[in-house]
Amino acid sequence: MQHTHMLKRFYKALFFTTRFYLAAGVIVLLFVLAFFVPPLLAVAEFCTLALTLLVITDLLLLFAIKAPVTALRKMSARFSNGDDNSVMLTVSNPLRYPLWISVLEELPFQFQRRDFVMTARLPPQQSHIFSYTLRPVERGEYRFGNSNLLVTTFFGLVQRLFAGKTEQPVKVYPSYLQLRQYELMAFQNKMQDLGVHRRRMIGHSMEFDHIKEYTQGDDVRTLNWKATARRGVLMVNNYVEEKSQQVICVIDKSRNMKMPFDGMTLLDYAVNATLVFSNVALQKGDKTGLVTFVEQHIEFLPPANKKIQLNKILEMLYAQETQWQESDFERLSVHLRTSLSQRSLLVLFTNFESLSSMQRQLPYLRKLAKYHLVMVIFFENTGLRALTTGSAVTTEDIYIQTIAQKFIDEKRLIAKELLRYGIVSVLSTPEQLTIDVVNKYLELKASMQL
Structure with a gap:
């Protein structure tokens, strides 16, 4: 039984290279030609013997040692959603002769990549570091599989498959790399480069x-x-x-937030912006909280300005997913009215695609605006904007551009309608969301509206 098991392992790990099949093909051709040219028979037999000896030597070099190479993957324990995360794979060659290696990484299924291959030459008794980056677009738990190593010697006739045991889970959190980037830029006074400007105030803060x-x-x-x-x-x-103010981020998780942009949903952009915005508000001395809602389900994190509050927000944002139901703004209005006794800034991340959809929720937003300062964040459809910039040649093109422009204008009408009832609105593109939200917050702080 033990010998059978060893043979099975040997068979599964053995692969012949393209060089071997080319050499075997040439030998077969020589035997065929020897039928017409007899002197070639000796050449064919010599080549067969030489190939056999080289294959045996190659097998001994690869399979004589239990583990000819070792692999070690290094990466962060958690990834940042929507950002490039670095991964390093160190492969070591303990032998006294060089090896050629191809690495087939078993990436998490969320990336949908089955052909991720890296190749390198490993000098004797040295290591090689493979480095690459991955950009996740979904939050949640990911799992890396093994690092499959295909090893060959300088003969290049046989490959040995070695499955490096590098299985490793990793959690993808909201964009904390973006959070660090904003902190560094604030420290270096480079927030202006991203559009975040200081606003001059008469007097003192x-x-x-x-x-x-x-x-x-x-x-x-x-x-x-x-x-x-x-x-x-x-x-x-x-x-x-100045007294500490309460700032609550309210995230709509309905189907309106499932719209994709650059591989990520609008909810993911709202989650990333919430994390950065909450950090800015905490640095300003305000108390920050978080509310997520969909249909009749509401999650509430009370506002606080303690150091652990940002970690609580990060953990709560990690598990949020969009749903296919409609959001119940009436229930949200009642819940916030009973939960918040102090006047607060409510930063509502949602998406209104039409004026009529906003007007259905307007009575509840107006009710909230009586007791709190409400700032509604909704998204500009960049796909429609791209349609309006092209040249119209046919009647169909003119029709499409007219309809697209109508929807764009309707978004602006939504912002004006909200402002009419004292509700602050921010119409932003997904990639500019964080900058626009932080700018608006600083503007409200500077004008003493908060």
């Missing part, structure tokens, strides 16, 4: 408290010249630190 007489050490920039003229002595404005 503090709330006015009272006027008092100037004492040594007070900031001369806070002098109140009108009060000084009335009293005849120097008077200064006294401020208190």
Whole structure:
């Protein structure tokens, strides 16, 4: 039984290369020609013997050692959704002669790639690092399979399949790489490059408290010249630190958010923007929370400004998926009204494709706007915009462009209709979503609307 098992393993690991089949084909051709030219028979027999000896030597070089190569995959324990994540595979050759290797990586099925092959030459007793990047477009748990190594020697007649045991799970989280990028740019004062600008405010980022007489050490920039003229002595404005505000991101998970863009759904873009936006709000001293809703199901994370809040938001965003049902804005309105006692900024990520669809939800948005500052984020259809920029040649082209322009204009009408009832709106493309949301938030903070 043991010998049978060893033979099966040997048979499964043995592969003949293209070079072997070419050499065998030439030998067969020589035997055929020897039927007409007898002297070629000796040449054919010599070539057969030489090929046999080379194959045996090749087999001994590859199969005499239990594990001729070793493989080790290194990557992060979690991937960032929508970003390029680096993976490194180190393959080592412990032998005293060089090897040629082809690596067939068993990538997670979510990438739908079955032909991912990398090749390299391994010098004697040295290692080679294969590096590549992967861009996931779905959140969830991924699983890498084995690294299948096809090893050949300098003869190149036989290949040995060695399955490197590199099975490894990895979780794909919302775009935390984008989060780090924003933090680094803020540190280097390069947010302007992405459209995030500082807005100048008159005064201080503090709330006015009272006027008092100037004492040594007070900031001369806070002098109140009108009060000084009335009293005849120097008077200064006294401020208190700005109070922490509540900022709640509300994500719609209905079928409207399942629309794809560049391989990712609108929900994924909303999730990535929520993570970055929540981090910015926390750095501004605000309390951040999260609400996701679809049909009658609502998940609520109370607002807080503790250090662990961002991790709680990240874990909650990780498991969110779009549904095919409609969202119940009425239930959302009631839930937020009862859960939030303090006036808050509600950042609602949704998608209205038509004016009528927005008007169905408008009464509930207006009800929320009575008690909170509501900012509605919805998406511009970039596919329609591309249709309007092309040249119209036929009547059908004109008809298509007219309809596309109608839908684009309707999106702008939605924004105006929301503004009419005191609801802040942001119409953004998916790739600019994070920048637009952060800019609008900073604008609201600067204008004291929040």
